[in-house]
Amino acid sequence: MKINGYQQTVERTPRGYRIDVDVSAPPLRVRIPFRPGLLPRSLGLPPEAARGLQEALAGCQRADEAVEAVLLYLRTHLHYAGRPDFTESIPRIFERGEASCVGLTAAACGILNALGIHSREVVGILLPSGTSSVRLEGGMLHAWVEVDYGEANRVYCDALRSAGWVSAEYIVLRSGEGLSVGTLARYAGATLTRLDFRDRLFYEPAPGKACVLWKRPEQSSFTGILLSGKLLGPMDAPLAGQAELIGGGASTSMPLWEGNFFFRDLEPGRYRVVLRPTGGPPVEAPITLGPMDKRSLVFYSRNGGARGLRSVP
Numbered sequence: 601m602k603i604n605g606y607q608q609t610v611e612r613t614p615r616g617y618r619i620d621v622d623v624s625a626p627p628l629r630v631r632i633p634f635r636p637g638l639l640p641r642s643l644g645l646p647p648e649a650a651r652g653l654q655e656a657l658a659g660c661q662r663a664d665e666a667v668e669a670v671l672l673y674l675r676t677h678l679h680y681a682g683r684p685d686f687t688e689s690i691p692r693i694f695e696r697g698e699a700s701c702v703g704l705t706a707a708a709c710g711i712l713n714a715l716g717i718h719s720r721e722v723v724g725i726l727l728p729s730g731t732s733s734v735r736l737e738g739g740m741l742h743a744w745v746e747v748d749y750g751e752a753n754r755v756y757c758d759a760l761r762s763a764g765w766v767s768a769e770y771i772v773l774r775s776g777e778g779l780s781v782g783t784l785a786r787y788a789g790a791t792l793t794r795l796d797f798r799d800r801l802f803y804e805p806a807p808g809k810a811c812v813l814w815k816r817p818e819q820s821s822f823t824g825i826l827l828s829g830k831l832l833g834p835m836d837a838p839l840a841g842q843a844e845l846i847g848g849g850a851s852t853s854m855p856l857w858e859g860n861f862f863f864r865d866l867e868p869g870r871y872r873v874v875l876r877p878t879g880g881p882p883v884e885a886p887i888t889l890g891p892m893d894k895r896s897l898v899f900y901s902r903n904g905g906a907r908g909l910r911s912v913p
Contacts, residue, residue: 601775603755605628630663649677701742705779723742768798830861831877837859843856845871885899
């Protein structure tokens with residue numbers, strides 16, 4: 601299967617199935633206009649949530665902005681329940697104030713389709729970062745959303761973390777056939793082994809909600825200076841901690857989000873990037889940024905603390 605930014609191929613072999621996933625994240629250009637409308641009562645949204653969503657959507661002018669607004673609202677107003685519950689509905693999750701990936705996906709698809717933005721559910725596996733082999737048991741299934749922007753722009757979104765992309769750790773089992781377990785039960789007990797993984801994609805946080813929801817970059821239309829990067833450990837697992845950018849007599853910092861950091865609207869000059877991984881020694885690197893520069897850095901470690909640095913043009 602193949603959509604914008606994600607391609608998965610499956611090959612049957614004598615030892616089982618070999619799954620290859622290739623992801624990319626070029627700037628996503630969406631030109632579909634959006635006009636906020638009233639959400640139908642049939643969705644089952646409580647009045648407070650309906651009003652909150654209408655306020656979040658009020659300033660959206662494009663379909664992708666509306667998608668981000670809906671995902672951000674769900675992400676910030678519902679607590680996340682880690683184990684999927686395949687019976688969740690919109691009224692139930694808002695009554696409880698929490699939702700699993702299934703509830704978030706059901707709500708996102710219901711709301712987006714009601715707004716005229718076609719979407720459907722995807723059920724698959726989200727392979728835990730840094731693991732080499734996992735047994736497919738209860739709780740391993742994951743659900744996310746496929747949004748169709750038209751013009752060959754179908755993309756994946758996960759209300760838990762992302763708009764316009766998912767990583768190569770997402771494995772698709774079924775699309776657009778509901779959110780029940782159904783025939784997926786036949787995969788129970790199988791073993792999934794990671795043969796290779798390489799994470800070199802860079803994203804940016806949604807406006808005003810740093811480290812809550814990240815989206816495809818808009819570098820093609822942004823004229824300022826951008827610096828993004830990530831801190832990775834064994835098997836390219838993202839490391840937690842803090843990122844700090846020092847230069848020009850000032851500094852700014854942000855927590856690492858799944859290993860990622862992102863600084864924008866910078867002035868030309870010489871800077872120092874300092875990463876402080878949780879439980880490891882700090883590591884730093886100098887960088888010189890010129891007008892219009894868009895740079896990405898990868899800090900890579902095999903032993904918990906970052907020791908290697910690679911610049912990605």
